[in-house]
Amino acid sequence: MQVSHTRAAVSVSFDEENLVSPTGLVPVMRLAEDAGLHSLADEWIKIPTDKGANAGLKVAALMAGMVAGADSIDDMAVLRHGGMKKIFKGCYAPSTLGSFLRAFTFGHVKQLDAVASRLLINLARTAPLFGDPSGKDFLFVDVDDTIIEVHGYQKQGSGYGYSGVRGLNTVLATASREDTAPVIIAQRLRKGAANSARGAKKFVTEALGTIKRTGATGPVLCRFDSAYYGYPAVSAVLAGGADVSVTVRMDPAVKRAIAAIGADAWTPIRYTNAVYDEDTQTWVSAAEVAEIPFTAFSGRKKAERISGRLVVRRIPELNPKATQVQPTLFDTHRFHAFFTTVTAEALDTVAADKVHRKHARIEQVNADLKDSALAHLPSGKFAANSAWLVAAVMAYNLTRTAGVLAEGQFAKARTGTIRRKIINIPARIASSARRQQLHLPQDWPWKTEWGNLFTATHAPPRAA
Structure with a gap:
């Protein structure tokens, strides 16, 4: 691509009062309004000072800026340009939104948490965020x-x-099915030096409670890494009516269980560099899995011991100094084990291992947030940053819902992709007969998906 004019033939001026850059905010913020964002925030957030006035509009403004790509308070100025005030109310200055955040206390953050969970419940009624509601998967x-x-x-x-790394600790809980993108059902900001499992029991209980209130059906499986292998987190999962799949630490009990697995119990799995043998119809792989019955937390009293399965994946431990002339005397392996309460009828050994490894998808959500609103924590006050986190989560879920309604590639796309192709589209505002017409770019490659989202959020009201 090359500029079609000479330098002298091009000039610029910032004087178009009917132009807006994030036109995709029109259907997205309509979606937020239909999900009750403004009324929920006004009802739940009770900041006594004048900085807390119009909480619904201010929370919506924070979310709108984040949906458009803002990752700092100063970036909220994206809401105040061109014709934005002609199509939106509550385009607050960044300083106003910063003062609003700094007025939050711990109690007000919990109030905003209540808004976030209820907003997700309402969004789940608008779009199939949890996929097929048959209840089988x-x-x-x-x-x-x-x-x-x-x-x-x-x-x-x-x-x-x-x-x-010097920072603050953020814990998230996401929910998804095999064929859907994750949405965030719970969030919490903690001190940077906080242990990963701190407050896990209460956090898991709240997350599972939100899932129940969304009306999502089917068996629930909670997946954790080894930092959450403890009685508080696992017992909270079982008390919430779900199953657990958690990586275990190599303590003596786990090592004894692995040593008791028979040599003929190992099954090759489809793993890195695996090859499929057409003759035997099996995978030829260096990675193998096996399982053995296991009782977790056997050191606790009998009522707190939890029975299940220990699924173990082993990979050869290669000795870089070994050669064909002088090989190692015997094979050694690296073992990766996890404990699960799912029955073998629901997930066999190989399937359980495959499902557990997909816990890593939450890392994509972490990266997605850090590529948008959580690139920075804007305030020196902990409560303000906690409120910023909750607003970022609501913006993420709102953007994810917009992607589902847009259909096509956006149902599982990153929020950055949705922002670039659906949200940040320039448009010129034209008024005629008390109606506003938005003129978007001709031949926009994703106009069909944008039209799907606009139609879903601006459909005529249903008959009474």
Whole structure:
């Protein structure tokens, strides 16, 4: 591509008052309004000072900026340009939104949490966020934490956690099926030096409670990494009526169980560099899996011991110094084990291992958020940053719902892709007979999907 005019033949001026850049916010914020965002925030958020006035409009403004790509308070100025005030109400200045966030306390953050869970429930009634409602497939709930890096010593609660990076600890719970993209059902901001499993019991209980209120059907399977292998988290899952699949630490009990697995119990699996043998109709792979009955937390009293299956994946431990002339005396392996309460009838050994490995999809959600609103935590106050996290989660779920309604490639696309192709589209506003006409670019490659979203959010009201 090349500029078609000479330098002298091109000039610019910022004077178009009827132009807006994120036109996709029109259907997206209509979707938020239909899901009750404004009324929920006005009902639940009770900040006594004048900074808390019009909470519904201010929360919506924060979310709109985040949906459009804002990752700092200053970026909220994207709401105040051209003809934005002609099609939106509550286009607040960044300073106003910053003062609103700094007025939050811990209690107000919990109020915003209540808004987030109810907004997700309403969005799930608008779009099939949880896929096929037949109730046969597993609904996967993944829990994990990540560190959001911060700089300087003025961030309340910042510290050095398990990653060795100075930051704040964010724990998320996502829900998805095999054929759907994850949505976030619970979130919490913690001190940077917080242990991963801190408060896991209450957090898991709240997440499963949100799932029940969405009306999602089918068996629920909660997946964790080894940081959450403990009685509080696992017992909370079982008390919530779900099954668990959690990576275990190599403690003596686990090592004894692995040693008791027979040599003929191992089954090759489709793994890195696996080859399918057409003659035997099996996978030829260095990775193998096996399982053995296992009782977790056997050191606790009998009522707190949990029976299930220990599924183990082993991979050869290669000795870089070994040669064909002088090989190792015997094979050694690296073992990766996880504990699950799902029965073998529901998931056999190979299927259980495959399902558990897909817990890693929550890392994509962490990366997605860090590529948008969680690229920064904008305030020095911990409560303000906690509120920012909740708003970022609501913006993520709202964007995900918009992608589902747009259909096609956007049903499972990253929020960054949805932002680039659906949200941040320039348009010129024209008014005629008290109606506003938005003129979008001709031959926009994704106009069909944009039209699907607009139609879904601007359909005529149903007859009474």
